[in-house]
Amino acid sequence: MKPKRDVGIVGYGAYVPRYRIKASEIARVWGGAEEGMPIEEKAVPGLDEDTITMSVEAARNAMARAQINAQVLRAVWVGSESHPYAVKPSSTVVAEALGASGATLAADWQFACKAGTEAMQAAIALVGSEMADYALAIGMDTAQGRPHDALEYTAGAGGAAYVMGPAENALAVLEGSYSYVTDTPDFFRRTHQYYPEHGNRFTGEPAYFAHTLQATRNFMERMNFTPRDFQWAIFHQPNAKFPLQASAQLGFTRDQIVPGLLVNRIGNTYAGASLIGMTNVLDNAKPGDRILLVSFGSGAGSDVFSYVVTDKIVERRDLAKRTAWYLARRELIDYALYARFRNKLVMN
Amino acid sequence: MAENLAPNWRLREQRYQLVGNVCLKCGAKHFPPRQVCTECRGAEFEPFPFSGNGELYSFTTLRQAPSGFEDFAPYAVGMIKLDEGPLVEAMLTDVNQDDLEIGMRMEMVTRKIRAEGERGLLIYGYKFRPSGD
Numbered sequence: 001m002k003p004k005r006d007v008g009i010v011g012y013g014a015y016v017p018r019y020r021i022k023a024s025e026i027a028r029v030w031g032g033a034e035e036g037m038p039i040e041e042k043a044v045p046g047l048d049e050d051t052i053t054m055s056v057e058a059a060r061n062a063m064a065r066a067q068i069n070a071q072v073l074r075a076v077w078v079g080s081e082s083h084p085y086a087v088k089p090s091s092t093v094v095a096e097a098l099g100a101s102g103a104t105l106a107a108d109w110q111f112a113c114k115a116g117t118e119a120m121q122a123a124i125a126l127v128g129s130e131m132a133d134y135a136l137a138i139g140m141d142t143a144q145g146r147p148h149d150a151l152e153y154t155a156g157a158g159g160a161a162y163v164m165g166p167a168e169n170a171l172a173v174l175e176g177s178y179s180y181v182t183d184t185p186d187f188f189r190r191t192h193q194y195y196p197e198h199g200n201r202f203t204g205e206p207a208y209f210a211h212t213l214q215a216t217r218n219f220m221e222r223m224n225f226t227p228r229d230f231q232w233a234i235f236h237q238p239n240a241k242f243p244l245q246a247s248a249q250l251g252f253t254r255d256q257i258v259p260g261l262l263v264n265r266i267g268n269t270y271a272g273a274s275l276i277g278m279t280n281v282l283d284n285a286k287p288g289d290r291i292l293l294v295s296f297g298s299g300a301g302s303d304v305f306s307y308v309v310t311d312k313i314v315e316r317r318d319l320a321k322r323t324a325w326y327l328a329r330r331e332l333i334d335y336a337l338y339a340r341f342r343n344k345l346v347m348n
Numbered sequence: 349m350a351e352n353l354a355p356n357w358r359l360r361e362q363r364y365q366l367v368g369n370v371c372l373k374c375g376a377k378h379f380p381p382r383q384v385c386t387e388c389r390g391a392e393f394e395p396f397p398f399s400g401n402g403e404l405y406s407f408t409t410l411r412q413a414p415s416g417f418e419d420f421a422p423y424a425v426g427m428i429k430l431d432e433g434p435l436v437e438a439m440l441t442d443v444n445q446d447d448l449e450i451g452m453r454m455e456m457v458t459r460k461i462r463a464e465g466e467r468g469l470l471i472y473g474y475k476f477r478p479s480g481d
C-alpha cells in the first residue's frame with residue numbers, strides 16, 4: 001500500500017519502565033529449569049504506571065523530536081491490549097497531557113501485539129489522504145501473564161510513539177506498507193478475564209511464522225526488494241527465538257536484526273514490541289539506511305513497512321531521551337516485589 | 349454514582365501539563381495558578397505551561413500514607429524548585445530514597461496518582477523523578 005501524498009516518521013519516542021525481573025527469578029519461584037529461558041529479563045511497570053502514563057512519556061519524546069505544536073495533531077491513537085479502562089479511552093488522556101485535545105481524533109486500538117502498527121497504518125492513511133498533516137500512533141503495553149504460565153516469563157512492559165506527517169518534514173520516509181490477516185485463534189482474552197489464554201505450540205507455526213513470513217514475502221515481492229536492500233530489519237519479538245528464526249528463513253543476517261531485537265532485555269512488550277525495536281534502530285541509523293518493520297498480532301496478522309532514513313535524523317534524534325537511556329536505567333526486583341507491583345498479592 | 353468527577357476534571361491542565369499562570373503586571377510565574385499575585389497583588393493573568401524541569405529543594409519519606417495513597421507507601425515527597433521560579437510539592441517516583449540529594453536535577457512525569465476505589469476514576473497527574481542530567 002502507498003499513500004497518495006508521501007508520508008514519513010516526523011518524530012518518534014520510546015518508553016520502558018525502570019524495573020526488571022530476571023527469567024531465572026521467575027523459574028526459581030515455580031521450579032522451572034534455569035536453562036533454555038525464552039529471554040534473560042523483562043521490564044516491569046512501577047505501581048504508578050500503566051499504558052496511559054507510559055504512552056504519555058513516549059509521546060512527549062516523539063513530539064520533542066517532531067518539533068511541532070501539539071495543536072496540529074489531528075489524531076491520537078493508542079494501540080494496546082492493556083488499556084486501564086474497559087470503557088473510557090486512553091487516547092483522550094494522552095491527548096490532554098500533550099496539549100493536543102480539542103480538534104483531534106482520538107481512539108484506542110486493539111489487535112493483540114499488532115495494535116500499534118495498525119494505528120501506524122491508519123495514521124499513514126490519514127496524512128497520505130491529506131485529511132490531516134500530523135497524526136500520532138502509539139503501541140504500548142503492560143502485559144500480564146498468569147503466574148506459573150509460560151507467558152509469565154516474557155510478558156513485559158514498554159512501547160513507542162510515532163508522529164506521522166508529510167515526507168518533507170520526515171526523519172524516515174515511508175516507501176510502502178502491507179497487511180495480512182486471517183482468523184487464527186492462537187491467543188485471546190475474553191471480556192472480564194484478567195489473564196489471556198493461548199494455544200502453546202499453536203502460537204508458533206500457524207500463527208507467528210505463517211503470518212510474519214507470508215506478509216513479509218508478499219511485501220518484498222510487490223516492492224521488488226530482497227533482504228540485501230535493507231540495512232536493518234525489525235520483527236515482532238514474543239521471545240528471542242521466533243524473530244531470529246523467522247528472519248533467517250527470510251534470508252536476513254543476524255547483524256541486520258540485532259539492533260532492533262530488545263526482547264532479551266525488556267521482554268515481549270506486545271503492541272510496543274516491534275515499534276520500540278524500531279526506535280532503537282532509528283537512534284543509531286544513518287541517513288539513507290532502509291529499514292524493514294514487521295509486526296505480528298495474535299488473532300492473527302502482520303503489518304509490514306519499509307522506511308528510508310533522511311538527513312533530518314541527525315539533528316533531531318537527540319532532542320529526546322534515546323531508547324538506550326531507558327534500557328540502561330534498570331532496577332532489578334525479586335518475585336515478591338514483582339507480585340506487589342503487578343497486583344498479584346491477595347491482602348489477607 | 350461515580351464521585352469527584354467535576355473537581356478532578358477542572359484540574360486536568362494543571363495536573364497533566366503543569367499549567368500555572370503568569371502575572372501580566374509584574375511577570376511573576378505561579379504554580380498552582382493564583383487569583384492574586386503574591387509579588388504585586390495584581391489580578392490579571394495568562395496561563396503559563398511550565399517546562400517541568402527543576403531541582404530538588406527538600407524531601408521526606410511518607411511511611412503512613414494518607415487515605416487513597418496506602419498502596420504506594422512508603423514513598424518520597426519533595427519540594428521542587430522549578431527553573432521558572434516557583435516551588436512545587438509533589439510525589440517523587442522512579443528513585444530509591446537513598447539516591448535522593450538536595451539540588452539534584454528533576455523532571456516532571458505524568459503518573460497515576462491514585463484510584464478512586466475499585467470502581468472509580470483513575471487520577472493522573474504530575475510527579476517528579478531525577479532527570480539523570
Ligand SMILES: [Zn+2]
Pocket residue numbers: 371372373374375376385386387388389390
Ligand atoms: Zn504580579
